[in-house]
Amino acid sequence: MYVFDICDTLYFSNTTFDFIPFVLEREKAFLRKVLFKIYTIRFSPIFLSFYFLNKITSIDHCRKYSLLLLSGISKDDLYSYGREFHSQYLKNKEVKETHLKLKEAIKTGEIVILLSSSIDPIVDAISQDFNVQYQSSSLVYENDICTGKLAYDLTNKKHIEVTKFQAGEELITVVTDNFSDQELMKLAETRYAVIYKKSAKQFWDPLKPYYIDLS
Template sequence: MPPPLPATDVDIFVFDVCDTLFYSNTTFDYLRYVLARKGWRGRQQLLRLLTGRWSPVYLALATWQKLTGADATKAAALRLLTGLPKIELYDLGKRFLMEFLGERRIAPTHALLAGLAGARPRVVLLSASLDPIVAAIADALGVEFVSSELEYNAQGRSTGRLRRELGGQKHHALAELTGSDDALRLAVATDNFTDRELVARAASRYVVVHRPEAKRFWQDLTPYFIEAYT
């Protein structure tokens, strides 16, 4: 059974991407995909050092992140995209969607999205993932998106940094998108604990959980739970 559709008076429906629409941390999976396609073995090894759970580099960055709150692992990993043209990164985003994410769809949330076709709500993907990925997904689904954005230099090449980080800033991004219209009725679908403020504000709440105990964090908000257990 697909999830029930939101109330008919909902104006805007916000969807997260990673582990909400797909079983994937799309930022790091995309990085692995890009480096493999380019055949950059040295950069692939660096990415493994940055993301391997028992790597001393990963552990040092994780400690730094706890102390500062900054996502040091993500920032370091993005440096591996330095020099790649924006047009190539966007093309690789489309290929990544077709060749990698296609088999990792979370069926109930995609069914929910499909059920909104022709309905009233304005559908927006709101994600801290990277623009080449989220743009490809939004284009395939025919919806709007706001995401973290890579920085590109005057020659249209990645600097290995972010121009905009959406992590922890989704409520601000939504306010920019809607003009801070508090009268708008909102629906939200997400798995992220950091999206609790958005979920609390929503009139229709959908929370994706990947393990039963995750429900406790959300229970007081009485959302509709989408169980994406693997």
């Protein structure tokens, strides 16, 4: 069984933060686009406030308030935008090295699972394109309208979720760039660490992974 992270592993993208302005542009939500920029521009007073709040509360306030900008949009529209986002934006940001591994695993009949803290409209679109299973963070929908809140956050829980896909003691291969996936990597027989800086090897070396070096 192969398990793939998505953001900066399969695509050169933080998919949630790239998806939100993509949606707001199509919704012609000018004020929300301005708010998104204020929330995410580094060293803006609000961004810095979020940063320090994150340290105190361990809650990603930048992500929390950015997701609220999707409130009021229907689930159907978000999933439609997710498919557009995948075909029009993410397709141009594929990491070829990890996509080759993904396609090889599928071709040889391996079970492939996408585990991502990204939100469901995005990950669902990617999983449909490759016809694989997934678990992601998921938004709250009330009467099929997005509230901008998370029903479930997969962050730091991938090592728990992966057991739901395993058949007994099935061995897994994990491909990720994400330091927070350390516990997931520990469960793997074969590990591939995607790195963007040589210094990342200091973090991963104890687990003896194969490296996909994009530095």
